[in-house]
Each structure stands twice: as structure tokens, then as C-alpha cells.
Amino acid sequence: MRPTVIRKSPTHSRSAAATSDGTAFSWAQVSRELGVLPDGSLNMAYAAVDRHAHSVLADKAAFRFLRPDGSAHAVSYRELGTLTDRFGNLLKSLGFAKGDCVFVLCGRICELYVAVLGALKIGAVASPLFQAFGPEPIRSRIALAGGKVLVTTASTYQRKVAALRADLPSLEHVLLIDDLGGGPIPGTLDLQALLLTAPDTPALVATGPEDPALLHFTSGTTGMPKGAIHVHGAVLTHYATARTALDLQPDDVFWCTADPGWVTGTSYGIIAPLVLGVTSVVDEAEFDAARWIHILETERVNVWYTAPTAIRMLMKAGPELFAGHRFPDLRFIASVGEALNPEAVWWGLDVLGRPIHDNWWQTETGSIMIANTAAQDIKPGSMGRPLPGITAHVVRRHPGRPLELLEAPGMVGELALKTGWPSMFRGYLDQPDRYAECFAGPLYLSGDMVRRDADGYYWFVGRRDDVIKSAGxxxxxxxxxxxxxxxxxxxxxxxxxxxxxxxxxxxxxxxxxxxxxxxxxxxxxxxxxxxxxxxxxxxxxxxxxxxxxxxxxxxxxxxxxxxxxxxxxxxxxxxxxxx
Missing domain, CATH: 3.30.300.30 (ANL, C-terminal domain)
Structure with a gap:
């Protein structure tokens, strides 16, 4: 039998209970540390790009894009600042205004990241979509949000979008990335050509912490997907949790394998590493076990954030695939998406030389809430403990009565979080009743069933609808x-x-x-x-x-x-x- 705990020594200087200047944790202190302007204005793209584009980090690589053919292309913070200014000014020239919604539908290529950040820069709401979506999910999401601009590739447009235009009256402009080389397509605009002529003057529009910034869709059990709205102030939680939950440090090479069509791929694949001035590796290809091993090794990845499915696929490939490979630069591995089985945690230690740190959050929370951090012991199979600034409870619902707080260790109940963290979603698009159902007084009800042990570690049991009731x-x-x-x-x-x-x-x-x-x-x-x-x-x-x-x-x-x-x-x- 494996041990129940992986013991760790606190080798990192950063305290999980304090900010970098040693003071007790508070969101106000995080705001001051990140440099929120005195007038209270805050813009996600400014915090992620412009702060660095005009600093000593200007020529540092923000992204290193790995193409399917094995070639690579780096984009510095200075270049990213220019490209996002051009995209923001292009949107302005098309009559785009603060609060309008920009959808992005393409693979993990540079234009996706430029479009998301450029939209945020001018106060637009950015909504990345999975490139693998079929026509109906694309249509329903754009229609629900009244999307005015879609950024996509020529091939995706012809296969999935062109036939939908008559059903999308709000969609005024389609900006195409020409991946076919076939010339202009009626009813669309050439994104690359327009970016070459767009001015690179500062495009930033003043936004406040409560202004909408991101729209992420989450699947419903029945009916339409829910559009979760996040605000510019969410960047404070992205910044703080990337340091505590992922142990990201400024000189790190970071690889988040999540697609930006999923909230992890935006919060931690785009925003958080940029805010910290980190270099991110972006793999444009689909999953391939041998390729991933090569990337971890040759790109000298320090922090790797991935998903349980990917880990299980690597496990399935067999340990012989890892023979002869070494990962001396790999310091920290984390996983999210669903609970990580204990066997996968131990596999990381056996094969990669590092245990895998599970963490928990949702589309609605916007950022990591509970985690196994770098300095704390790991209990394989556990979600970890709440991060600084997050207060968690185990509760039981009773129809027509107040929530029951379950204080005793080991009791199974629903995970509830005290509201007030900056990245908490601010609504479901056009569904106020569904939003209200997520709260009971000052508590957000996650719908996940958990138990808390005597050491304060949380253990996932299942979704409320997944828990099985068998013979009592x-x-x-x-x-x-x-x-x-x-x-x-x-x-x-x-x-x-x-x-x-x-x-x-x-x-x-x-x-x-x-x-x-x-x-x-x-x-x-x-x-x-x-x-x-x-x-x-x-x-x-x-x-x-x-x-x-x-x-x-x-x-x-x-x-x-x-x-x-x-x-x-x-x-x-x-x-x-x-x-």
C-alpha cells in the first residue's frame, strides 16, 4: 500500500498566508501590489500586457508558439502590446464599443491571444470558443450573447459558420485568418491585412473592476448552456492564485495545456502568466504523448498545468515512452478539470520525479479556490485546502430551511464558498433566476459534494446529482x-x-x-x-x-x-x- 501522505519541506520563500511584502493576505493588498490605478480603474489587458510592454520585460518572450511541424515562434511583451493595440484600434474603426461581445473561434495560434487581449483592452467582452464546436453550439452561443464580431479561420468559417449568417443578425463582422490561401470570402474581412494598416497607438479604454470582461459558457444538464460573466477585477484572483496555487515565479517557463475555449485556458493560459511576466509555451498541435514529453524536456518547462484526462492518457501510453528522458527543470505539476485519482499523483512522482498537485475550481469561480500548494503535504486524492482569501464550508440543504453547516470532520455535504473573491462570476447571461439559485445568503453553492478531514483538506465525493444512494x-x-x-x-x-x-x-x-x-x-x-x-x-x-x-x-x-x-x-x- 502507498503512504497516505506525501511529505514535503517548505522550500519556497513565498508564504501561502501572506502577500509578497510579508503582510497578512487581503484582496486590497493584492490590488495595491498589482498597481490598480488611484482612480480605481482596472483593465485586465493593461495588467497582463501594457505594464510589461513598456518595462524592462519588454523584450522578454510572452508566448512561445510551437507549430505542428516542429517550428517555433516567439512573441515578446513589446510585440504583444503592439499587436493588441492594433487589434483594439481595428475594433474601434468598425464601430465597436465598450461592452460589445467578441467571439474567437480558432486553434491555439497567436491571433487568438491577440484578439482576446485586444478586445479586453478596449473594454469589449471576450468569449473564446472551442474550435471543435459544431455549427449549432457556435450559433447558440453567439446568438445568446448578441455577438457582433467573430474572429475565426477561413477553413472553420466555410465549414461551420457561413451557413449560419442568416440566423445571426447581431453578427456584423467576421474577421478571417486566411489558412487556405484562397483569397477573399464574401461577407468577411481579412484580419491580417487589416492589422497591418491599423494604428499601433495606445488603444486602452478606461474600465473599472466591475466592468464585464470575459464570457465563459458552461454546459447545463438540460437545455441551453449557461454564459458565466466575469469582470476585469477577476485579474486580482488570477494573479494571486497563480503564485500560491501554481507557484509561478517571474523567471519560469510555464505550460498550461488547456484550450482557451475552456476557462482554465483563459484564466491560466492567457491572463495569469502574463500578469506575472512569465513566458508561456503554447502547443498548437493536438495531444500526442511523445510530443508532450519532448516539449516538457526541450522547452525546459518549470511549471506544468494540465488535466486528469491528459495525465491518464500519458499513463496509458506506458512508462517505456519516458525511458531516457529527464526533466530537471520541471519544478511543479498541477491538474484541474475533475478530481485527480491518487494513482495519478503517485505516477507523477514515479515517472516525472514530481507529484501532481490537484486543485479545484469552476467556471463560476473564475480562478482556483482550493489547492495542494507547493509547500504543503499532499494527501493523494484530496483537492487540498482553501487558498488565502477563500473561506470554504461544508453544508447541507433543507427545503424551506436555512443551510446546515457541517463542522465535524468526515461529514459529506455540499461545498459552499463565502462570496467576495474578485473572480466570482457576476451573472449568467440573461438567466437571473439561475444565477440567484447559486447563492444562499453570503454563500455560493457549488453543487459539488465533498468531505473535509481533520487537517482541513477537502475530498471530492461527486456532483450533487452524481452521488449514489444505495441501501441507505x-x-x-x-x-x-x-x-x-x-x-x-x-x-x-x-x-x-x-x-x-x-x-x-x-x-x-x-x-x-x-x-x-x-x-x-x-x-x-x-x-x-x-x-x-x-x-x-x-x-x-x-x-x-x-x-x-x-x-x-x-x-x-x-x-x-x-x-x-x-x-x-x-x-x-x-x-x-x-x-
Whole structure:
């Protein structure tokens, strides 16, 4: 059996409970440290780009883009400042005003980052979309927000957007990145040509901490996706949490593998590292295990932020792929997207020489809330502890009555956060009632079920709708999945509650096997026995089904509700973020 705790020595000078000048943590102090102007104005793009573009960091690489063909292209802070000024002034010339919405639909290329930051610079609301979206998710999101400008590639426009124009009356301009070399396309504008002629004079428009800045969509169980609105003041939390939760330091090379179409790819793939003056690696290619190992090694990555799905795919590739590779520069690894199974934490230590630090947050929180930080011991399987400035509780809802605070260690309840951190979302677009349902007095209700141990570490149990009630037991799917992953034949596992006349629900597991492992009845019985031994008969799966792959969102979460809907023949709800 592995130890239950990975002991660590505090080797980093930064205290998790204090700001860099040693004072007790407060958001006001973070604001002063970041240099919010005396009149109270605050602009995300100014904090991320302009502060450095005119400083000693001007010629430092802000981004290093790795192309699929193996070539690379670096963009300095000075160059990024010029490009974003040009894009902001281009939007102004098209009649764009503060508060208008800019959608960006393309791969992880330089133009995406310029468009997001340039839009923020002039007070527009930026909304990056997954390039893999089909036409309907694109149409519904632009229509819901009344988007006026779309930045995309010529190939994506022709395949997914051109036929939608008649259904999008708000969409006034499409700015195309010509990846086809086929010349002008009717009804669109050539982005690269326009940027060459746009003035590079300062484009910054005064914005305040509460002005809308980012629009991120999160999938709903049924119906339309929800558009979570974030403000310019969120940059304070991006800045503070990147230092404490990711241990980012100014001289680091940072790699966040998340696509900006997901909130992590914006908060920590664009904003946070820029605010800290860090150089970010951006891989334009899709996942390839050998390529990722090469990037970690040759780009000399110091801090790596990735997702459980990617980690499990690297584990599935086998340790022989890592033979002969060394990562002496890799100091800190973190994961987010869904809870990280203990086996993956230990895999990082065994194969990469560093444990993987899980953390927890949501689209709605805008930034990391709970984390395993660099200086604290890791309890594999735990989300960690709340970051400075974040107050967390475990609560139980009672219809028609106030929330019950569960203070005793080990009690399972819903994770609730005291409101007031700067990156908290300010609304769901055009859905005020759904927004109001997320709060009870001063508490934000996350919908995630957790337990807190005696040391203040939080442990994920499952979404409120995922928790299984079987013969009087409350069973968290994550615990069952983690035990199944301990078996050497298992690559991934997803667990649901299946209705049962006697027990109410039984536990059913869907298992994807490692490469080369054959699904047999003998293996099924072996997995059931393994789970019964580790979990007990009441919690272990009563049924196991072998599947080729599990459904995931592009952010890496196993879509348990989709597994359940398919098992029971129910409507699948919003599946627009299905990978």
C-alpha cells in the first residue's frame, strides 16, 4: 500500500498566508501590489500586457508558439502590446464599443491571444470558443450573447459558420485568418491585412473592476448552456492564485495545456502568466504523448498545468515512452478539470520525479479556490485546502430551511464558498433566476459534494446529482473510480447509480482498459473482487461494463450524466462540449 501522505519541506520563500511584502493576505493588498490605478480603474489587458510592454520585460518572450511541424515562434511583451493595440484600434474603426461581445473561434495560434487581449483592452467582452464546436453550439452561443464580431479561420468559417449568417443578425463582422490561401470570402474581412494598416497607438479604454470582461459558457444538464460573466477585477484572483496555487515565479517557463475555449485556458493560459511576466509555451498541435514529453524536456518547462484526462492518457501510453528522458527543470505539476485519482499523483512522482498537485475550481469561480500548494503535504486524492482569501464550508440543504453547516470532520455535504473573491462570476447571461439559485445568503453553492478531514483538506465525493444512494449508503463515484484505477488493467473508469427496486440504486462502473488488455469475463470478476476487497460489498460495483472509451468534456471531465442517460435511455441534455 502507498503512504497516505506525501511529505514535503517548505522550500519556497513565498508564504501561502501572506502577500509578497510579508503582510497578512487581503484582496486590497493584492490590488495595491498589482498597481490598480488611484482612480480605481482596472483593465485586465493593461495588467497582463501594457505594464510589461513598456518595462524592462519588454523584450522578454510572452508566448512561445510551437507549430505542428516542429517550428517555433516567439512573441515578446513589446510585440504583444503592439499587436493588441492594433487589434483594439481595428475594433474601434468598425464601430465597436465598450461592452460589445467578441467571439474567437480558432486553434491555439497567436491571433487568438491577440484578439482576446485586444478586445479586453478596449473594454469589449471576450468569449473564446472551442474550435471543435459544431455549427449549432457556435450559433447558440453567439446568438445568446448578441455577438457582433467573430474572429475565426477561413477553413472553420466555410465549414461551420457561413451557413449560419442568416440566423445571426447581431453578427456584423467576421474577421478571417486566411489558412487556405484562397483569397477573399464574401461577407468577411481579412484580419491580417487589416492589422497591418491599423494604428499601433495606445488603444486602452478606461474600465473599472466591475466592468464585464470575459464570457465563459458552461454546459447545463438540460437545455441551453449557461454564459458565466466575469469582470476585469477577476485579474486580482488570477494573479494571486497563480503564485500560491501554481507557484509561478517571474523567471519560469510555464505550460498550461488547456484550450482557451475552456476557462482554465483563459484564466491560466492567457491572463495569469502574463500578469506575472512569465513566458508561456503554447502547443498548437493536438495531444500526442511523445510530443508532450519532448516539449516538457526541450522547452525546459518549470511549471506544468494540465488535466486528469491528459495525465491518464500519458499513463496509458506506458512508462517505456519516458525511458531516457529527464526533466530537471520541471519544478511543479498541477491538474484541474475533475478530481485527480491518487494513482495519478503517485505516477507523477514515479515517472516525472514530481507529484501532481490537484486543485479545484469552476467556471463560476473564475480562478482556483482550493489547492495542494507547493509547500504543503499532499494527501493523494484530496483537492487540498482553501487558498488565502477563500473561506470554504461544508453544508447541507433543507427545503424551506436555512443551510446546515457541517463542522465535524468526515461529514459529506455540499461545498459552499463565502462570496467576495474578485473572480466570482457576476451573472449568467440573461438567466437571473439561475444565477440567484447559486447563492444562499453570503454563500455560493457549488453543487459539488465533498468531505473535509481533520487537517482541513477537502475530498471530492461527486456532483450533487452524481452521488449514489444505495441501501441507505451515500456513495461517491470518484472513490469507486479511484479504486478501479489501482488495477493495472484499467485505464479509466466512470461510475453511475443505476435504479434498483430493492436498494434504490446500485453502483455500475464503465471501464476502459489499458492498451493491449483484452476484456474477458474473468477480468470482470477480478475487478469486482478487487473493488469488494478495497471498498466493501456495500460500495463496490454490482455491475461492470467494458467500453472502448468514456465520454469527456474537452476540459477533461468524465460525463457521468451522459453515461447514465445512455444506460437508462434518457435525454442526453447539452452535449456541445463533448470531446
Amino acid at each position: 449508503h451515500l456513495i461517491g463515484p470518484f472513490e469507486v473510480e479511484s479504486v478501479l484505477l489501482e488495477h493495472p488493467a484499467v485505464a479509466e473508469a466512470g461510475v453511475i447509480g443505476k435504479p434498483d427496486a430493492l436498494a434504490g440504486e446500485i453502483v455500475k462502473a464503465f471501464v476502459a482498459l489499458r492498451h493491449g488488455v483484452v476484456a474477458t469475463e474473468a477480468l470482470r470478476l477480478e475487478l469486482m473482487a478487487h473493488a469488494r476487497l478495497r471498498l466493501g460489498a456495500a460500495v463496490a460495483p454490482k455491475e461492470i461494463a467494458f467500453v472502448g472509451a468514456l465520454p469527456h468534456t474537452r476540459s477533461g471531465k468524465i460525463m457521468r450524466r451522459l453515461l447514465k442517460a445512455r444506460e437508462l435511455g434518457l435525454p442526453e441534455g447539452d452535449s456541445s462540449t463533448l470531446e
